[in-house]
Amino acid sequence: MTTTPRPGPDRRTVLRRALGVTAAAGAAGALGLGLSAPASAYSWPGTLTQGSTGAAVTELQVRVGGWAAASASQTYVAVDGAFGPGTAAAVKRFQTAYGLAVDGIVGPATQAALNALESSDGSTVHFEFSEFHSHDGAGFGGGNVSATQVKENIRRLMYKLEALRKKGGNRAVTVNSGFRSTSYNASVGGASNSMHTYGVASDVVVSGLSTLSVYRIAETCGFSGLETYSVSWQHVDSRMQYPYGSQFWWWEDGVA
Template identity: 85%
Template sequence: MTIAPRPHPDRRAVLRRALGISAAAGTAGLLGLSAAAPASAYSWSRTLSQGSSGADVTELQIRVAGWAAGSAQQTYVAVDGAFGSGTTAAVKRFQSAYGLSADGIAGPATQSALNALESSDGSTAHFDFSEFSSHDGAGFTGGNVSSTQVKENVRRLMYKLEALRKKAGDKAVTINSGFRSTSYNASVGGASNSMHTYGVAADVVVSGLSTLSVYKLAETCGFSGLETYSVSWQHVDSRIQYAYGSQFWWWEDGVV
């Protein structure tokens, strides 16, 4: 069921001040956040399929989270270490996008494709941690969770954005705003529980695409927070999936 969005009358002005750039340019969720450490050159030790469970399944879910749906749908891939039907469907979509046999089984070929999206520092192939650091020079410190947790949240966000990028035809994605320290967030008039202060939100621009087009793609990527497409960037966040802040679906323009 789609829940009517709540008004955010000052948000766009807040973001314009925060960006300073041209317009063109519950408990189970928290447990899931600590289930897997950041991974680079991840060592998959077995083939994973529906019914599998464990930390390697958690890592798989992190990496296919952006393939939550095939069309606009308010849903996400549970990051709980249990390989269920939602994970199977996401794996199939990932496999199809990367030219693999879409059987929903994460074997060597699928795992190799997943690892090709890694960078050696734990970031991903097309995104760097530096792109998401707070604009006040705080890095990943001073948020509403620890810097370690922020960095892990950002890593998970990167994989969703990799899916968005792939769905956009591999067009470049610019990060206008990622993590914000609480002090920086307050200085630009942001809400005290802004998803940016947890590292689960980003404001993005996709080269050559309208914000409406990006909004439509983001509707398939498991994001529970989407700002209106009437502005020149697209806000995306995972507020519900990781049990942060207000626990309601906020797709400001509804399902498009």
């Protein structure tokens, strides 16, 4: 009998396994990512500290966006390219969660941990872009902004969901609804200006956690839109961070 060799795991699979048993920085080192990481990983220009500015700080703010607060707080990490106190506080929470030195400085170890959450296609280690596609087969097209903008908004959303997943004990997160084309959104009775049509919202279920528990975690992740926890999924969105006409805080059940 001839046996066909089984292919080895891809980078996403390796990282998923590694992140489940060790801190991200340790995983990066064990996988040979070191300071350079694969060509697909973000290339940090050097150590970032308070006072740093530029594109690398913007990317940092995207990646630590889910670490906006330690307890329920209507605040978020501004994605403005300026490394201020809010960004530093989020970095420290990230460092604590991943077993790193907690100094608010984004040096090689912290950069390796951040890169260990990145997949080669720009998605994150625990989420696929396809999980967020509109259920009518439109992919990221047909929304209230371009497909390119939707994809970038989804990428940013993924990092907040990575934080939610980590804070929830690394439990699996199922995305029931991510981006919706305007036609699909209308067919399910969504508001015409639904945050789903911009790619800044998702409805999720976390394995083994009640919706109330997920709501409480989401209150620390920089989400400015939280639908009620009385249903079987948790809606989260970032309406305050985008110029899409819904720039107000909406936590339907208040602070839980």
